[in-house]
Amino acid sequence: MSGSILWYLQRASAVINLIFILYLFIGLMSLQEFNFDDVHSFLLAKPTISLLIFYIFSVVIHSFIGLWTVSTDYLIPRTLGFLNYRLALLANALKLSFNIVFLILGLIYLLVTFFILFLR
């Protein structure tokens, strides 16, 4: 994938994340009474659900690009070799495991969130 596409995805997902957090903060703060019913209706309102769907995907995209970048910087033979040369031999396996674990966690996160939203 081209670096420009990753760059745009990272920035666009950051903006979506920020918009949702601000929407959530402002929406909750502007509730007249901060009781269960009001919060419940606000969270289940169509605009909240619509933004939440974008947010769910953008969190996965943003964190995956970020953590992939971290793994390609720090989980490589050269970097781990600074700590211990034996660790350097395991670097590629560690990087692969890190990416697989994160991929699985991302999929679980998506499935659980969609289950809560649409199949409850």
Add this chain to the structure above:
Amino acid sequence: MNLKVSLYRYNPEKDKFPYMQNFSIEKPAKDVMVLDLLHLLKENDSSISFRRSCREGVCGSDGMNINGKNGLACITPLSDALKGNKLELRPLPGLPVIRDLIVDMTQFYDQYEKIKPFLQSDLEEPNDQERLQSPEERNKLDGLYECILCACCSTSCPSFWWNPDKFVGPAALLQAYRFLADSRDTKKQERLAELGDPFSVYRCHGIMNCVNVCPKGLNPNKAIGEIKSMLLDVTGREKIKVVSME
């Protein structure tokens, strides 16, 4: 008053591991450069090894880590470098050490070679004159062509430490932009296409260590920003097909 100098020593033929050797030397009466101090040390111990040539900040051979900051020993006054009464000299970080303060620059030059640091033009060469530029076009090259390839910037960059084979590094990227900004060069698209993968340019996170250490006062970070703008097609004019990817 005596100076305490701590010097990185490593001779692969004799030493299993590198070590820091401490020297105590009388502080010169007048302010001298760090390179002069190294020469004074070498008078007493001829095994101390370091590169130097022009001793006026032009050749870029005596780049080293001086009290934690990369710089050229020949143009760094002792008064600027000293912390208290101590001076710690190490080789440029991130590159393999050949001996003492001498590093193997192969990775650095490989990246420099990758960006094709020469003018490329499809236009026919004029017979009786050089390729001309307007003063405005020429001005765009100021702050770019002055790089002396001392590697102080690239070796202060963590992205270059971690991925010296993939991230081009600030010095080579400054030179890449020097040719991208040159009105006489006609291979702009090809040059950008070579840089479009996730590592070559985009691994720069703009921490500006390169700007902080450049002994010539250049700004590789700004040049990298310009390359990113070209790659990101912010004006909608660039049509780039990425050719080099991980």
